[in-house]
Every structure is written in C-alpha cells, then in structure tokens.
Amino acid sequence: MSTMRTATATGTSSRTQDAGRAGALAELLVTAATRAPSPHNTQPWRFEVRGNGIALHLDRSRLLGVADPEGREARLACGAALFNLRLEARARGIAAVTELLPDRDVPDLLGVVRLAGRHQPTGEERALASAIPRRHTNRRPFAEEQPPEPVRHALRRAAQLESGLLDFLDEPTRFADLARMIRSAEAAQRDDDAFMAELGRWTTGVASVSDGVPVRASGPPPLEEGLVAVRRYGPGHRPPRPYERVPLLGVVLTDEDDQRAQLVGGHAMQRVLLAATAVGLSTSFVSQPMEVPSVKEELDRLVGSRGHPQTVLRVGYGYPGLPTPRRTAREVTNGLPPVAEPG
Template sequence: MSITRTDAPGGRAALPALSRAVLTDCVRTATAAPSLHNSQPWRFRITGDGVDVYTDSGRRLDVLDPAGRELLISVGAALFTLRLAIRRKGFRPVFALFPDAEDAGLVARVAVGPPAAATPAVEALAAAVAHRHTNRWPFAQTAVPGVALSHLRDAARREGAVLAVAGPTARDAIVRLSQVANRRLQTRAGYRAERSRWTVPRRRDGVPRSAVGPWDALETVPVRDFGLLPPHAATGAFEPYPTLLVLATEGDGRTQWVTAGQALQRVLLTATWQNLATTPISQPIEVPAIRRLLSAAAEGRWAQMIIRIGYGRQVVATPRRRLSEVLVQP
C-alpha cells in the first residue's frame, strides 16, 4: 500500500513546472544525505513531472543490515533532501511512498506541486545541507539549550516520528548498551570484512580516515571507529555526559523506515542550522536484542536511530558518488 503526502494542503500535483536541468540540480542536492557507512544506496530517475527515488540494493550492508532497514533510512534521508531542494526552488513537492507494488525498488515518486515561495525556514534548512556532516570528534562540555531540543523534537514530529531526549539514567544505559553492541558486532561473522570494504582509500563513497575522530579512552561516547585508528592512536577529551536522542517510529516496517530517514535528515539539518554538531549512532540498533531494550515494542514504538548532539569542531565532508552513477537515464 502506498502512502501519499504533500508539503502543503491539497495534494494534487500541478503540471510540470521545473526543467530537467533544475530537477537534476535537486537530485545533486539530495545526494548529500547521510547513509550507513556512507554507502549512498540510492538511485533517481527524472520523469516528466518529478523524480522517482529507488534503492540501490547492491549497496546494502548485508552483515549490519540484513533486512534493509538502514538502507531505507538512508534513502528516506535522501528523499527528504530532494523534497527540500524542490521546495527551495519555489514549488511544493507531492510524494507517494511505494507507489508500485510490482517494483519493490521504487521507494518514492515525487511530483512537483503548485508554486509557493520558499519560506525563511525552508531557506535555512536548505542552506544547512552543505554544512551537515557526521562529527565523530569530541564535543564541548556545554549543555544544549532546551529551546534547541524543542526545535529538534518538532522537526521529527513534522515527519511523523518521535524524538526523545535521554535523561541521565537513560543516557548511561544507552552508553552501556552501545558498548555491548560494539563487542557483539565485532564477533559477528563477516563484520570486519564488510567494514573494510567501506573504508578503502580513494573511493567516492565509504568512510575515509579523515571522517574518523580520535579514540575515546573512557568510552563515554559510542562512536564507531571503523577500524581506521592505529593501535596507539591519540585520545580525545570526549564529553563525559553526551547529549543523546532516540529517534523512534510508530510501527516497524518499510514505510516507517523511510519515515525515520526523512525525520532523521530533518532533525540533522535543524541541528546544523542551530550550529549543533551531530553524530548518528546505529550500533545499538543493529543488535536486535539491544534494539528491543531501547524500544517500546509493546506500545508499537520502535527505536530507529540514536543521535548525539553538541557543539563541536568543523569537520570535512565525506566523498560523494558521481551524479552519473546515481541518476538513471530514461
């Protein structure tokens, strides 16, 4: 069953209003979205009146993500970024999730809706796209203001997800569970080999050494090191009490995974707009038993991602695939 949404009342797409060149530029913007191990598992096809968004299933991480949950979260993040790019061009996007039961790889069909001038909020979010980067370095020991956290919760709500700020007890539990998850992942068959495939130097995807911060000697922050730190790597003064957020959805199927991805990107861009650094943390969610502990499954609410936020140093962007590799020709 497909789900159709619009970014404005109404919901019916107008006649084509953006040229192929402009839609191509919107797709280019969408490729800046975050993804598991920077795998960039998306493809796009420009149609007469919009863009179809597909999975690139060959880029799924089979060991970490056997069900494709994180793949769809990644594609969802790209979908939100595409919607935002169209909105910045002065049109309201209309989208439907899984519109073709015969094509499982088609995640969303995005049409260009009626004209509407971009609001200051849209401009701010769109401007944040180029500055949003996963930050695995220590953050300042400065509390995140309550008003900023409120903006982040609202960002998740707008995309149909729930964002909870972990209190001291929950935060300590998440850190402990993340340590357990890291140890379990290290022993999972094929994990190290899969991780190595995504840390090869000089490729246009994956995680380069420049994207990995120092070693956290106290292990207070559950940041993945990707096996790129040398045995005697320098340690960093990570914040002893990290601010951690839990992103969750009502339900846990394909639609909810795409919803989680859209909410994740909106939250990350909202944080970037407020000069906050962010680190999506997926290890605890990649171990089913630990994920259940972080979820309220009896109530139908499932944890989809942990997000660390704070004030940190600027970091460099990770590489992106060429547009010709992700844009399917008609």
C-alpha cells in the first residue's frame, strides 16, 4: 500500500513536472512569436496551445480600420510571428513545421506550428533566433554608406528561402519613382484626419502600456526634408538631425496576393529583418505607399511582373534601435500548458 502510494505520488509529480516544462516551453515560444513587428505595434494575434501545436488566430479587434482595412499588414505581422515561433523551436532543438490556414471553416486561424521530435539546429537558425530580441524598428537616421552587394545578396536570399522576393529599388530612376510615391502617400496621410486620429490612438507616451508605439521609438525631426519621409509618432521635441540622403529601400514581393501570400510575405519579411539584424544592420518600414490605394497602384506598376508588393523596408547602418513593449505570452495565449516536449 505504502509502495503504491509512493509510486502514485511520484507519477503525479513527474507528470506535473512534465506539464510545467511543457508550459514553460510554450511560454518561451509564444514570447519569441510576440517579438514580431506589427503595424503601430497592434499585436493582432491570439495564441492557443493545442496538444503538440501552437495555433495563431488573427485578433480582428486589433485591425487598423484606416491604415490597413483589408488586414494585409496584420497578416504580414502574424506571418512574422509564426516564423519566429518555428525558428525559436528549431533553434532549441525541436522539429517544428508550420501549416498555414489549416481550416477552411475558420479563416482567422492563420496557422499552426506543430512540434514533433528532435532537430539539430543549424548555425544559421541559431544566429537568426538570437536576433529575435535584438530586432527593433529603427526610425532614426542611418549612415550615408549603404550596405554592399554581398550583404544585399544575403538579404535577397533570406526572402527567397521563405518563398518571397526582396527587390531593392536602388537604380536611380526606380528609386526616384518610389521616393516620390512615399512623399505623396505621406502627404495624403497627413491630410487624412481619420488616419491621423488612428495613428494618435496607437501612439503612447507612457512606458507601462503594453502595445502601441512609444513616442521615444520615433526618430528626430529631419534637418531638411529628405527624399524619403520616415513616419513620426508623437510630437518631435528633439533637435532635428540629418537623415541619409539616399536610403536603401527594398520591396518584399510574393508570387500571389491572397491571404496565404500575405502570411508567406510575413515569413519572408521577418527572415530578411532577422538576417539584417544578425549582421549588424538596422531596419525600418516605409509603408505609406502600401496604405494609400492610388499610390499602391503606382507601386504595383513600378515592380511590374516581379511580383506583388507586401511591404517596403529601409535597411542601413544605424545606432541600435529601442525595444517596444509587448503583451506577455500569458496575456495572449489560451491555456498555456500543456505542450508535450517531444521525446
């Protein structure tokens, strides 16, 4: 009897320990997922621990009705979060596979990352995963010197490995066209009261808020109006500084332009951002031309048959950016335990 009681107690405590370990693992993976970028730091996701998988649902209450009415940017963000989740699992030695849009009847279930067995992490996976917490949107000035061709090649490869394309618009004519589009979209947004009100609602001055863009993550005002406008969050009380005259801009493209393509675009975007971070580059977004429909049509024509634009990135050398807050894994996940750690 006493032996039985001991055995039962041991079994229960080892099951409790297993569940505790699995819960801790799920928490780590979801935390990595939530470090993904999202428009205005809306974090439009909700996670659900399901057996050996972690599901990501689109949180429609966090869509930007003015800047992103179709939810493209939100899906890119969710694609990036799924990318981080899978990468973090692999870098920790766990085989992980993502299934996008697994249930036709539940369209807001955007993806499930299934954990199955062991995986020998590659050096590249480790390097990219270690960049997850160091990647920040850097809206401050970059150096005039642009990243050289081997670095651009590595970033294009990063997009291709995730079934996307990164098109650097660095020839003078295409750059000038894109710069004009950015200025015209920025002006249209500044004149749009609904856009500015939404931007204001997601701009925060308080450190304790766990979403939205803190004013301190904004860049200083430009010393002179440059070729490309960087989005400003909040009033600029800092002294103006010169921005790089010719920023390096790349458009992330996908073959198709449906919801799946937007998630794939999010994978490609995030791999580019992490690959850039891993080699010491700074990155930010220049989404104005994606968000003003008439300008988006011009951008479509500019990239032509190369693919469908998903987002525009600015890449360069800058002082490290600042972290922005996130809701915790527990706040965004149903349940948390038990993801069984594969044996």
